[in-house]
Amino acid sequence: MPLNRRLIAAGMIATGAALFTLQPLALAQPDAPAKSRVPAAEVIGEPISCINLSQIRNTSVRDNRTIDFMMSGxxxxxxxxxxxxxxxxxxxxxxxxxxxxxxxxxxxxxVLQNVGGGLMPGASCGLGQFTPVKLIKQPKGN
Structure with missing residues (x-):
């Protein structure tokens, strides 16, 4: 095969390989937005500055910015x-x-980090206002 045909053939193979490699990127669908771990809630009162420690029954950390405090009653x-x-x-x-x-x-x-089976202090962060909410139950499967 003459040198020009070899170069053209090599160029076509390289171009085909590049197109084959890039095809998944062209066909890929954009990722769906990540589902939030923060459940929907209805605000049922004005925010307050403090809550009583003796009334906290449980806490649920939802994400890097949201904590739900479950209280007595x-x-x-x-x-x-x-x-x-x-x-x-x-x-x-x-x-x-x-x-x-x-x-x-x-x-x-x-933040308490779980490191090697033990807890170590992590980032320290300020709290915001405490807003009374009613958590909205999501239907099963959502």
Whole structure:
């Protein structure tokens, strides 16, 4: 085969290989937006600055910025931190220290990182206001 035909053939093979390699990118569908772990909620009152520690029954860390505080009597207060708190949504646990009987929007939480089977302090982040909410139940399968 003459040299020109070899170069043309090699160029066509390289072009075909490049097109074959790029084809999945052209056919790929854009990723669906990630489903939020923050359940929908209806605001049922005005935000408050503090909640009583003795009434907290459970907490649910939803993401790097949202914590739901489940209180005695079935009340729920959603705290949306003013800033992202690195690792909070991944580790889903935190600690706090206060000398009061209340947890307030001026208090700082510290992410507890699970490292090698033990807990280590991670990022420290300020809390926001506590907004009373009613969690909206999602139908099964959503």
């Amino acid at each position: 079935g009340r729920v207060y959603r705290n949306e931190l003013p800033n992202q708190c690195g690792g909070l949504g991944f580790d889903r646990s935190f600690t706090y220290s206060t000398s009061l009987t209340q947890l307030c929007n001026v208090d700082i939480i510290t």
